[in-house]
Every structure is written in structure tokens, then in C-alpha cells.
Amino acid sequence: MAFLSDTKIKELEIKANDIRKSIIEMLLSAGSGHTAGPLGMTDVFTLLYFHILKHDPKNPSWEERDRLVLSNGHICPVYYATMAYAGYFPVEELKTLRKFGTRLQGHPHREYMPWLETSSGPLGAGLSQAVGMALADRIDKKDNGRFIYCIMSDGELDEGNSWEAIMLAGKNKLRNLVAIVDRNNIQIDGFTENIMPLEPLTDKWRAFGWHVIEVGGHDFRALNEAVVEAQAIYEKPTVIIAHTIPGRGVHEFERDYKWHGKSPNKEEAKLALDELRTLGGKIKSEHQ
Amino acid sequence: MSCELWVEKLKASTNSRASSPSINLMLNPNLKLNPKIFNSDVEQVPIRKGFGQGLVAAGEADQNVVALCADLTESTQMIFFKEKFSDRFIEIGVAEQNLVTVASGMAAMGKVPFCSSYAMFSPGRNWEQIRTTIAYNDRKVVIVGSHAGISVGADGGTHQALEDIALMRVMPNMEVISPCDVIEAKRATIALAKSGKPAYLRLAREKTPIITTEETPFSIGKSEIYFMPDMGLAQVGIIATGGLLYRAIMAAKELEAEGIKTKVMNLASIKPIDTEAILNLAKETKALVTVEEHQVSGGMGSAVAEVLAKNFPVPVEFIGVQDKFGQSGTPDELIEHYGMGKKSIVEAVKKVLKRKI
Numbered sequence: 001m002a003f004l005s006d007t008k009i010k011e012l013e014i015k016a017n018d019i020r021k022s023i024i025e026m027l028l029s030a031g032s033g034h035t036a037g038p039l040g041m042t043d044v045f046t047l048l049y050f051h052i053l054k055h056d057p058k059n060p061s062w063e064e065r066d067r068l069v070l071s072n073g074h075i076c077p078v079y080y081a082t083m084a085y086a087g088y089f090p091v092e093e094l095k096t097l098r099k100f101g102t103r104l105q106g107h108p109h110r111e112y113m114p115w116l117e118t119s120s121g122p123l124g125a126g127l128s129q130a131v132g133m134a135l136a137d138r139i140d141k142k143d144n145g146r147f148i149y150c151i152m153s154d155g156e157l158d159e160g161n162s163w164e165a166i167m168l169a170g171k172n173k174l175r176n177l178v179a180i181v182d183r184n185n186i187q188i189d190g191f192t193e194n195i196m197p198l199e200p201l202t203d204k205w206r207a208f209g210w211h212v213i214e215v216g217g218h219d220f221r222a223l224n225e226a227v228v229e230a231q232a233i234y235e236k237p238t239v240i241i242a243h244t245i246p247g248r249g250v251h252e253f254e255r256d257y258k259w260h261g262k263s264p265n266k267e268e269a270k271l272a273l274d275e276l277r278t279l280g281g282k283i284k285s286e287h288q
Numbered sequence: 289m290s291c292e293l294w295v296e297k298l299k300a301s302t303n304s305r306a307s308s309p310s311i312n313l314m315l316n317p318n319l320k321l322n323p324k325i326f327n328s329d330v331e332q333v334p335i336r337k338g339f340g341q342g343l344v345a346a347g348e349a350d351q352n353v354v355a356l357c358a359d360l361t362e363s364t365q366m367i368f369f370k371e372k373f374s375d376r377f378i379e380i381g382v383a384e385q386n387l388v389t390v391a392s393g394m395a396a397m398g399k400v401p402f403c404s405s406y407a408m409f410s411p412g413r414n415w416e417q418i419r420t421t422i423a424y425n426d427r428k429v430v431i432v433g434s435h436a437g438i439s440v441g442a443d444g445g446t447h448q449a450l451e452d453i454a455l456m457r458v459m460p461n462m463e464v465i466s467p468c469d470v471i472e473a474k475r476a477t478i479a480l481a482k483s484g485k486p487a488y489l490r491l492a493r494e495k496t497p498i499i500t501t502e503e504t505p506f507s508i509g510k511s512e513i514y515f516m517p518d519m520g521l522a523q524v525g526i527i528a529t530g531g532l533l534y535r536a537i538m539a540a541k542e543l544e545a546e547g548i549k550t551k552v553m554n555l556a557s558i559k560p561i562d563t564e565a566i567l568n569l570a571k572e573t574k575a576l577v578t579v580e581e582h583q584v585s586g587g588m589g590s591a592v593a594e595v596l597a598k599n600f601p602v603p604v605e606f607i608g609v610q611d612k613f614g615q616s617g618t619p620d621e622l623i624e625h626y627g628m629g630k631k632s633i634v635e636a637v638k639k640v641l642k643r644k645i
Contacts, residue, residue, distance in 0.1 A: 125385070
């Protein structure tokens, strides 16, 4: 599904806005959780689940599906919300996030939600699992039609395990592996370049044998073209470094690392929902 | 000598008349144990070699079996699998965190990965990765920790894994198997390839006397009495795991000569643990000694004590490393120095006898 029409982009924008509203609502209901990352990655998730991924929400264990590994499990509100809108489970269930007995654990757990490809939360381990999946595909000669996507954060590139995976993927020229880095420049303690500088990030990935694409993380057309390019690269794994705005969609939350690991209170959530309902003041909210 | 050769040799020796029939009568006759076990020239082979052979057999039986290694292919004996199934072998390099997480990803695609390194590095270095991506995910991956225990010897304390049983047995979903000899290691490897659960297989570097034969039963979760009095009940039960089982049996033989009747159990399957077999032994003897090449806290002895405390408390003496790190030396020197030799086991049996209520 390479071609992205203007009509489709409009649909994706509406979908992404719904998902962002659900993220705010579920975080408010949970009373804890991460806000900035999920809002920042909503456009990437929306494009993947509603345009890119080969998957079947009615048959989640379909053997030929693409695999999506979420490495930075703490952004799971966007993962859950997107999957709910895609039809994996009822949207109403999103409000059970982080509550006792829920399938929507604070960080993703396969035992509770078996159609997840993995459990995650502790950082730096997702890409190596995706590498393992791509290696298995290569052994089975299935690395031509199916893709393994790994969504990871920039902060988790502090983890040595991430670079072990990057090195191994480069060595093995894993053509059906696509890493997508949420380059939002924040982590819990502050800005990435203050905590542990990652730049020159593209040079680092290139030096490890990867094809590197930099792209704006809120531009559906550019993101789509990046994925198509990644799929076309035959001799290397590809990383898409998606420059995103943490907290995207809610002016008050944007670019502020303090929103990395906390959830909005009632007033903050109302402010956020008002802004999302009016598309940033462009339209009149139905609730005003 | 190749694995096949010594197995042949062993079969031949099984057929010949045993050298000391009275003592051999004390080996559990149902288990078809090595009749030459009490001979001074008993065959000695490293336990890890059995893993190498078992992995090839598992690979032949199931094409989904894959092997991953962190730059120790020869010493962990994975080399035989690599030579036979090069397309199913992944060299990870010196990166143990990657070793197990890549294995988890392969298991997610239906592969049956075995990943090997030294126990000190895997699970020593990559415990959280094993917990989250293998145990928490309930992925069928076998983590093979070679060169476990003090008997690694000259490499010194940095390389002597004495905490790995504790680390692995506390993990939900994880099985923990510690074979006593090369043949049991081979059987365990083949069984783990079929088990469907995440598992830890603990292996040792040093040559170890062969106790079992190809006919000896092995199943995960089951433990057997290997040595028993020729008549009457036992006064003390010894439960041993890994290569020290041989010393436990030798201690039992010596105690028998002194008139102290003992039974020796091989507890290779530390998790799942054979509660029934342990309780039967405890009820018969009312006094136990556990023997392992591991810290006394958290290991096999602790697992046995948990079973006893809950069901049938009896006095226990724990043979193992007493909250210390190891050092360089020969395996025998170190086992004696840290109180895990035959003499220490004999003393522990006498001590626990006095504690019997």
C-alpha cells in the first residue's frame, strides 16, 4: 500500500486526532503513565496501522503478518489506542489502562494481550528481538515479502543492548528489518543531548552498516515515502529517524521533557481535549 | 575421544562383570547406572560435551532448533551444531544481552533457540533481558550456562558462577536443569528441545566421572535415588546436583563402610522440583544433606529446604560455597578448600545425624 492519496491523508489525520483524544482520556483515567511519547508517535502509529502494516485485527496470529515490535514499552497508550481503533479490541476498553485485571498493562505484557509480538518496558531489548525475527525470516526464506518493524525511542539508544543489536543487524544485512527511532530529543531527566549526547546519530547508524533516512515524524506523506524507501533497500537494514515533537497536538505539553513520564490531571486533560477537539482552534469544539 | 566412542566403550563395560559387585548392588538397579562408577579408572568426560552431542541430535530431530553463541562456540561445545547446521547457527559476538534477546525474537517466529555462553555471563550479565523477553514472554528459549561452579578452576573467581541457580530458579516460567554427567547432559538437552518452556541448562567445564548410561531414565521434574543401602532403611539422605553427585556417592560408599546407611538422590531437575521424591526421602531418613557447586543461599539446597519447611521439616546440612567468592586453583583444590569434597560431605552427614530429632 505504497500510494498515499490526499483523501487517505485526510482520513489518517482524523484518525490520529481521535487516537490523541483517547490517549489523553486513558491517561486521565489511569492517573499515571507517559504523555509526551504517545502523543509524539501518534502519527507514526496511525500511518503504520492504517496504511503500511500487513495485518489482520480479526486474525491477529495470521502467520504471514508483518511484525511490529514496540521496544520502548512506556509509550504503550498510543500502541493500545491505535490497536483499538484498528479493531483489535473495543475502544471502550482503553479506559482500563493500568487498572487491576486489565489487558492494558502499564507496560505491554503478552500474557494479558497475546497478540502483542512481545512484552516491553525495560529499554534497549526490542531491536534485538526484531533482529531475531528477521534472522528467523532469513533462515525460512521469508525475508522478501514480509517486514519486521521496530519502534524505539532515542533515549534507549543510551542502552548498550541497542548497539549490540544494531551491530548484529548490520553484519547480517537484514533486508526486511526497519527500525523507526522516535527522535524527540527528550528523556526522563532532560534533553538527550544534555543527558547523553546521541549526535551525530545518522553517522553512527551508517557506520554500523544501516541505510539511514531522516524524516519529519508528523508528515504522513514523508513518513510513507521513508517506509517505501526502506522496503526498497535490499542489501541493508534501514533506520528511519523520525523527528517528532514530544506532546504533539497539545500546545502546553509540546517539547517539555517534564511530560515524558507523567499523566495529565483533570484540568490539564480538559485543556488538551479542548485543543484536540478544535484541532488547535481551527474548528469550533462540539462541547463548547 | 569422541562421544560415540566412549558411549560404545561404556556399553561394552556394562556387559562385562563389574569389579566390585557388593558395592554395585547399592546402586539403584532400576536405573542401569554405570557399573564402573566405583573403579579408580572410571571414565571421565566434561558434562558440557553432552550438551554438544545432544544439540546435534536435537537439531537432527527438529529443523526449528537454532543455536546462538557469544564467541565461545568451541568451549561451550556448540561447534558441532555449527559445523553440521551452519545456516541455523548465529554468531552473536561478545554480547550476552543481545544473545538472549535475539533468541527471544527467533522463538517468537517458531524457532527453538539454544543460546550458549559461560554461566557467569549468561545468565550472569543478562538476567533482566532473560526475565523480560524470555520468561515474562514465556518464549521457549534454552539458556545454556557452561563453565558453572568453582571447578572452572584456574580462571579464578570472576569466571566461577556460584549464583546462577538462584538467579534462574526465582524466575516464573523458567525450568532449571543441572545434569550430573555427560550422558545426562545429552539427555537433558534433547528433552529441553521438546519441553516447550523457557529453561536454563547448567553445565560444567571439568572432566566428571560418568555415572549414568544411555538406559538411565531422565525426565524433567523427576528425581531418582542413585545409591541406597543394600538392606534396610537409610539413616540420612544426600541430595546432590551436577558434577558433585559423584563425590556424594563416594561419600555414601565410605559411610556405608562405617555402618552409616545413606541414600543419595540425583536432583538434576531443580525446577520443576520433584516434591514427592524429596518428601519420601525425608520421611525415611529424617535428616538430609544437600550438595551443590553453588552458594548455599538460594540454590538447590534452598529449593529443597523450601519443600521441606512447607511439608515435612527435618534437619538439613548444606554443602556448597558459604557466602564467598572463589579464586584460582585446580578444581580438586578448590572443591576441597570451599568444603564441597567427599570429606566435607561425610562430616555433614555425621553432623546432621546428631541433629536428628
